[in-house]
Amino acid sequence: MTKIGYLGPKGTFTKLAVDTAFNGEDKHSFDTIPECIDAVDNNQIDIGVVPLENAIEGTVQLTVDYLVHQVRLPIIAEIVVPIQQHLLVNQDFDGKLTDLEEVHSHSHAIAQCHQFIHKHIPDASINFTSSTGKAAEIVSNSSRNIAAIGNKLAAKEYGLTIHQQNVHDYPNNHTRFVVLAKNKDAVNIKHEINAEKTSVLIMLPSDYSGALYQVLAAFAWRKMNLSKIESRPMKTGLGNYFFIVDVNQPYDDVLFPGVQAELEALGCKVTVLGTYPVYQMNL
Numbered sequence: 001m002t003k004i005g006y007l008g009p010k011g012t013f014t015k016l017a018v019d020t021a022f023n024g025e026d027k028h029s030f031d032t033i034p035e036c037i038d039a040v041d042n043n044q045i046d047i048g049v050v051p052l053e054n055a056i057e058g059t060v061q062l063t064v065d066y067l068v069h070q071v072r073l074p075i076i077a078e079i080v081v082p083i084q085q086h087l088l089v090n091q092d093f094d095g096k097l098t099d100l101e102e103v104h105s106h107s108h109a110i111a112q113c114h115q116f117i118h119k120h121i122p123d124a125s126i127n128f129t130s131s132t133g134k135a136a137e138i139v140s141n142s143s144r145n146i147a148a149i150g151n152k153l154a155a156k157e158y159g160l161t162i163h164q165q166n167v168h169d170y171p172n173n174h175t176r177f178v179v180l181a182k183n184k185d186a187v188n189i190k191h192e193i194n195a196e197k198t199s200v201l202i203m204l205p206s207d208y209s210g211a212l213y214q215v216l217a218a219f220a221w222r223k224m225n226l227s228k229i230e231s232r233p234m235k236t237g238l239g240n241y242f243f244i245v246d247v248n249q250p251y252d253d254v255l256f257p258g259v260q261a262e263l264e265a266l267g268c269k270v271t272v273l274g275t276y277p278v279y280q281m282n283l
Contacts, residue, residue, distance in 0.1 A: 001025060001028045001046040001187055002025045002026065002046045002047065002188075003025070003026045003027075003028060003046045003047070004022055004026065004027050004028070004035075004045060004046065004047045004048075005027075005028045005029075005030055005036045005039045005040065005044075005047065005048045006018045006027065006028075006030070006036065006047070006048070006049045006059045007029075007030060007032070007033055007036055007049075007050055007051065007120045007131060008027060008028075008030055008031065008131065008133060008190075009029050009030020009031075009133045009134060009137060010029060010082075010095055010133055010153075010154075011132065011136050011137070011151070011153050011154030011155075011156075011232035011275045012029075012126070012133035012154070013051070013081060013083060013132060013151060013175060013255070014049055014131075014177060015027075015133065015151050015153065016052060016081060016151060017079045017081045017177045017281065018049050018130075018169045019153075020079070020081065021049075021075055021077075021179075021189045021191065021279060021281065021283045022188075022189065023190075024061045024278075025047075025194055027196060027211070028045055028191050029192070032130065033050045033051075033060070033062050033066060033131060033145060034066050034070070035060070036048045036050055036059070036168070037050065037063075037066055037067065037070075037071050037073065037180065037230040038071060040071075040073055040180050040181065040182065041071045041073060041182075043182075044050070046181060046182075046183065046186045047076075047179060047181045047186055047187055048073070048179075048180040048181070048220055049079070049158075049177050049178070049179055049180075050063050050177065050180070051063060051142045051176070051177050052064070052078075052175075052177060052178045052214060053084075053125050053175065053176040054058065054112070054140075054173070054174075054175045054176075055172065055173050055174045055175070056111070056112050056168075056169075056170055056173050057108045057111050057112065057178045059230060060108075061232070062265075063178070064189070064230075064232060064244060065131065065232065066170070067180075067236075067273070068108065068136060068232070068242065068244075069235065072271075073180040073181070073182065074180070074181070074182075074184075074273070074274045075178045075180060075273055075274025075276050076180065076187045076276055077178075077179040077187055077189055077276045077278075077279065078176055078177070078178055078179070078197065078276055078277070078279065079178075079179065079189075079278055079281060080174050080175070080176055080177075080179040080278065080279065080280045081174065081175055081177065081281050082111070082153075082167065082173065082174050082280060083151075083168065083173040083174060083283070084151060084165075084166055084173075085109055085112055085113050085132075085149050085150070085151070085166070085167050085168040085173075086149070086150065086152065086155065086162045086163075086164065086166065086167060087116075087147050087148075087163045087164040087167050088139060088147060088148045088150050088154060088155050088158075088160040088161065088162060088163065088164070088166050089139065089146075089147045089160060089161055089163045090139060090140065090143075090161070091159065091160070091161045091162060092251055093147075093161070093163070095145060097121050097163075097164075098120075098123070098150065099145050099247075100121050100124045100145050100146060100147050101124060101125065101145050101146055102124055102125050102126075102144070102146040102147070103117060103121060103125075103127070103146070103147050103148070103149060103231070104127045104128075104129050104135035104138050104139060104147070104148045104149075105128070105129060105132050105135040105148055105149035105150065106128065106129055106130065106131050106134075106135065107128045107133075109132050109149045109150070109151065110126055110128065110162060110281060112155065112168045112169060112170070112173060113149055113167045113168050113169060113268060114149075114169060114266045115169040116150075116167040116169060116252065118166070118196075120149075121133075124211060125193055126198050128235035132149060132150035132151065132154055133150065133154050135148035135149065135154075136148045136150045136154035136158040136274070137158055137161055138156035139153065139158070139160060140159060140160060140224060140254060147163065147229055148160070149167065153192065164190070173201075176260055176275075178277075180246050185198060188220065188281055190252050190277070191219045191279045191281070193277040193278065193279060194252055194278050194279060194280040195248065195257045195277070195278040195280075196248075196249060196250040196275070196276070196277055197227070197243070197246055197247065197248060197249070197250075197275070197276060197277075197278055197279045198246070198247045198249065198251050198253050198272065198274070198275040198276075199244060199246050199247075199265040199271065199273040199274050199275075199276075200244070200245045200246075200247065200259075200269075200270060200272055201242060201243075201244060201268075201270070201273055202215055202242065202243045202244075202245060202263065202268055202270055202274075203234070203242045203243075203268060203269040203271070203272040204241075204242075204243075204267075204268055205266070205268060206267075207265030209271070211266075212243075213244065213271065214266055215245075215263060215266075215268065216229070217257045218258075218262045219245070219247065219259060222255050222258065222259065224247050224248075224249065224255060224259070225247070225249070226245055226246065226247055226248070227246045227247070227248050228244070228245070228246040229243060229244070229245050229246075230243065231243050231244075232244065250275050251272060
C-alpha cells in the first residue's frame with residue numbers, strides 16, 4: 001500500500017488536502033515540513049505533501065529553502081485547496097469572545113485572521129503553534145478559556161465547537177500544496193486536471209545590470225507565460241539570490257531546452273524542479 005506523509009498532526013489543512021486528493025492510502029503525519037520531506041528522501045514513505053504557498057501570506061519559505069538547499073525531490077503534482085479558518089473552542093465554553101484569554105494557531109493562520117482578532121479579541125494573547133491541528137489539540141487538552149484557529153476537520157478530530165465560522169480576513173484564500181515523490185507512478189490522483197505547470201530553479205553567475213531581464217527575455221520571446229517569479233537568498237552572503245520561476249505549461253522537447261541552453265550560455269545554472277498537473281479542489 002502506498003504510504004503518504006503530510007504536515008500533521010490530524011486536523012491540518014495539509015491533511016485536508018491529502019484526504020481530498022487521495023483515498024485508501026496509508027497516511028502518516030509529521031510534526032514539521034523537513035521531517036516529511038526527509039521521510040520521502042529516506043524511503044520511509046512514498047509520497048510527501050507539504051504546503052508551498054498561501055494566497056494571503058505568500059510562499060512557505062521553509063518548504064522552498066529545504067527543497068533547494070537540503071533535499072532535492074521532484075514536484076509530481078500540485079493541490080490547491082480553499083482555506084476557511086474558524087474559531088474553535090471546547091464544547092463546554094459558553095462565554096463571549098472577550099472572555100477568551102489565548103488564541104492558538106500557526107503563524108500563517110493568525111496572520112490570515114489578524115483583523116478579526118484585533119477587532120473581537122484584542123486582549124487575548126497569541127500563541128504560535130507548528131500547525132492549526134496542533135493548536136486544536138492544545139485547546140482540546142485545556143480547561144481554560146482558550147481558542148484555536150483551524151478548519152472543520154480539526155474541530156471534528158479534536159471534539160471542539162466552531163464558535164464562529166469564517167474568521168479569515170479575505171474570502172478568496174487558497175493554499176498550494178506540492179506532492180513530492182521519487183517515483184511518479186506512485187502518485188494517483190483521480191481528479192480533473194485544471195492546469196499544467198513547470199517550476200524552474202535559476203541561479204545567476206553573478207549580479208550585473210540586466211541579468212534578470214535577460215533571464216525573463218528567454219521566456220518572453222518564446223511566449224511562455226510565467227505565473228510566478230520569486231527570489232530567495234542563496235545563503236552565501238548578502239545580495240546573492242536564486243530565482244524560482246513557475247511556467248504555465250508542461251515541459252516539452254523544444255521550448256524548455258531552448259530556454260535552458262540560452263540561460264546556460266549566459267552562465268546561469270538551470271534546474272527543473274518539476275513539471276506537473278495542478279488540481280483545484282472544492283471542499
